[in-house]
Each structure stands twice: as C-alpha cells, then as structure tokens.
C-alpha cells in the first residue's frame with residue numbers, strides 16, 4: 563500500500579489465500595486505487611472485493627482492464643510505455659517479462675502483457691517492477707531518479723537474487739524493497755543475502771504489515 567495525501571493505493575493485493583498475510587481484506591477502507599501488474603491469481607488477488615467495497619479505480623493493462631470494466635469496475639486502462647495523468651501526479655506503465663494469462667477456471671485467456679508501474683506520487687517516484695525477469699530496458703529507469711524501487715527476488719517465476727542485484731545497478735534507485743519471495747516454498751529467497759550484495763542503494767527489508775515514511 564502507498565499512502566500520500568488523499569491517495570491510498572494498493573498494488574497487487576494478494577491477501578486471501580496468502581500464507582504470509584493475515585489481514586482481512588474487509589478491514590481495508592478508503593482505498594482509492596488498486597494497481598494490478600498482471601492477471602495471475604496471486605496478483606489480482608482480492609482486487610474485485612476491495613475495489614467493490616471502496617469504489618476504487620483499478621489501474622491495469624488494457625486487456626485485463628477491459629475484462630474488469632465489463633464486470634462493472636471503474637478502470638484506468640493503460641499499455642506498456644504509456645503515461646497517464648492522475649490527481650496525484652502520473653503513472654507510466656513499464657514492461658515486464660512474464661505471463662499475462664487470466665485463468666477462467668478451465669484454461670488461461672489472454673490478459674494482455676504483464677507490466678510494472680512507475681508511479682510519480684506527489685513528487686516521489688515509486689517503481690514497482692511487477693513479476694519480471696531482468697531486462698536491459700531497466701537501464702532506462704536510471705534517468706527517472708526513482709526514490710523507491712520494489713523488485714522481485716524469489717526466482718523461478720521472476721528474477722532471483724543475482725539478477726535482482728543486477729537490476730538495481732540498472733535502475734539506481736535511492737532505496738530498494740525486495741518482494742515476491744517466501745510466500746511459497748518454490749520462491750524461497752533470503753532478503754539478507756540480497757541486502758549484502760546490493761551496493762550503493764539502501765535496502766529496506768519489510769515484514770508483512772510493516773510501514774515506513776519517506
């Protein structure tokens with residue numbers, strides 16, 4: 563969750579069924595925006611329930627946004643490389659190398675490209691990489707003066723620690739938060755190992771439910 567002024571935004575709210583998270587989604591109030599990086603179940607998560615209860619705007623990639631709009635949700639549909647203006651600043655959709663399929667109970671339908679977000683919120687820049695492998699495109703983010711980057715380190719489906727460390731060399735953020743690890747045994751990773759290997763950027767390892775201010 564990112565909070566700034568009147569904005570209370572969630573990114574990929576995988577809460578129900580998340581073995582590490584014991585929050586009741588019904589207790590989340592005043593959520594103005596829900597950002598969704600791709601259609602996989604552990605990222606769409608509780609988006610529908612939360613957006614319905616809070617009348618939140620869902621920001622996601624065009625194909626997935628159109629599916630949610632058909633279900634009656636308020637969406638801001640974007641696509642890779644595009645920038646959209648918001649009352650709090652702007653959002654640029656960044657590429658992610660991953661799958662974007664949405665499981666309909668029987669098979670996967672196309673949910674469009676997976677993405678990341680570069681969120682410029684009241685003068686602070688947050689880059690959420692989404693689920694992605696290491697890309698050369700991440701070098702372009704060095705020009706954005708990112709304040710906080712969130713990058714996956716769990717491996718197997720995304721970057722592992724070695725590649726995540728390389729990505730920080732590309733992105734050059736002021737601070738990095740490792741994510742997408744230890745939820746399930748297949749994506750086990752030691753964030754302390756990541757912290758030791760990152761040079762020149764502050765690493766903030768966050769526990770579930772923890773918050774901090776910049």
Ligand code: NI
Nearest residue numbers: 600602660693
């Ligand atoms: Ni995924």
